[in-house]
Amino acid sequence: MMDRQKIVVFEGDGIGPEIMAAGLDVLAAVTQGTDFTYETEFLPFGGQAIDQVGEPLPNNTINQAKRADAILLSAIGGPRWNACPKRPEDGLLALRSELGLFANVRPTVVADSQIDQSPLKGEIVRGTDFVIVRELTSGAYFGEPRSKTFDQAIDTMYYSRSEIERVMVYGFDLAQSRRQHVTIVDKSNVLATSKLWREVGQAVAQRYPEVTVDYRYVDATAMAIVADPTQFDVLIIPNLFGDILSDEAAQITGTIGQIPSLSAGATGPKMYEPIHGSAPDIAGQGIANPISMIKTVSLMLSQSFHQDKLAKQIDEAVELTIRRGQVTPDMGGTLTTKEVTEQVMNAMQEGV
């Protein structure tokens, strides 16, 4: 029997608690009667934490999170906290930094059954299957100095060689387990940090002779994601550019309510979260799409706990539920969050 795994849960803001409940229900169901045992610890984080203790990332939250075996996050933020001195987003950035989660991994996959949902034409999007590896703890998000007065503002983009190297290695390792192709994305015709990004990419590439490598400017890549997405396998991209291009990429699937992501460091717990936001406009209505969170749970099971079989059970049940059209309004269905979750659990019991 394995040790009981400790899963830290951030319920989040907006639709966060609704979809997190769905994810945890599925986790409980799929693990029942198996030798995978776990405990959950709910901790205040983001807007919820601002409301409770006046601080988006309380000390106790980060301390407990560091001791977790994995972290589940739904989504945080909302206009309610816009005027706060520290906003929910500041808590998220601090969390990523404190946990050293330097690699954010976002899959962009379009199954044949999903082509109808894509805004792209079928012949362009068919077969799309790539992963964006976004650097997550440096770059424009963390560089100092950063300041703002009435008259001017400054942000700093900063990268050290070692920060670039570790995320390159992460991406090249990932490419080795896939189609062995890497696209290094930067704006090295203009930015100094991007010149270094490309240089370090070239150096790391030498250690992976079996991986083919493309070097692309971020603007050209923004085009190619729309024009020819099947060319990509693994993209390795700085923090700020990765924020933009990973959202663009998610959108071409037409299924942003279904996509999970993970963030990893060199050691310590990985964090799992859907790629979408907290959707305050539909919060509390019980109609949020739980599939992203359910797939986030499945990703955690396979990537942090090597429970590939359980993950597969979830994924297949989700597929079946989607094929049956038992989905929320954003996917063209009429079911509630709870109903979709029940359908997924029923499908798991059918033992598909």
Added chain:
Amino acid sequence: MMDRQKIVVFEGDGIGPEIMAAGLDVLAAVTQGTDFTYETEFLPFGGQAIDQVGEPLPNNTINQAKRADAILLSAIGGPRWNACPKRPEDGLLALRSELGLFANVRPTVVADSQIDQSPLKGEIVRGTDFVIVRELTSGAYFGEPRSKTFDQAIDTMYYSRSEIERVMVYGFDLAQSRRQHVTIVDKSNVLATSKLWREVGQAVAQRYPEVTVDYRYVDATAMAIVADPTQFDVLIIPNLFGDILSDEAAQITGTIGQIPSLSAGATGPKMYEPIHGSAPDIAGQGIANPISMIKTVSLMLSQSFHQDKLAKQIDEAVELTIRRGQVTPDMGGTLTTKEVTEQVMNAMQEGV
């Protein structure tokens, strides 16, 4: 009779000279026998200037450019100059800065006849008609300090209130002549410069009570351009984000070989250029699509010289040529650059 207008011409690199010749042929043809007279002055710039005088923006070039009535540029850059201490791109940034071209205006229009060429599904892209106003002389492209060693690199994003204000005013003025809707794009949940961007946007918006305004994060906007492009009218966006999103936007038209742009300052000559690059891979083959450059000439005629009638003649001839399928391979045709140009000139003579 008007004064003879002085048009400074940068032939550019790669396919630049080929398409510039096409644009100038059409300019000569359309103005023949009219009271619009002009002289062209060809000046070394970009990679061409590096080859000739070792410097992408020679002093004489910038001095003459400042005295022009308008500037035509094709496209610059290419891998040949990658190792140069100053690359063609550095010349372009210096030129924008020296001429004070703070507003870069890029139209994204999908005519019904072009829907087939878009990578987006027809029902999504039909009716798309927006303009991106990109700040062009500040932000991450120009902020200091900027440095790079073997071990680390730094770029600075900087914006002053007045730099933001003038481009906001430009964008709001433009919206007033259009559908009176502005989308202000930033990453104000993370970046200090973006917080100022939004604040100044809010202040300027008050002076335009008839214009409706949306405030959007850049990642969400990257999604919306793909998911729902018809919602936009005028987007006002910082330099670095504008580089990425304007290329994404151009791509959804499926016609990047056809799109012109202009860059404007408070005073002085405007600069006109296609939005695409110098395409070194097809340079010298005579197959580059001349339509972007021909439309760039048309844009110059209407925006710098108030020759709306001549501009319309060109645009209608281009439309007819496209409808007749008399186009280059990138648009599915079999014609050469020269042949397409002749077809456009024939169509003008038909007096469509």
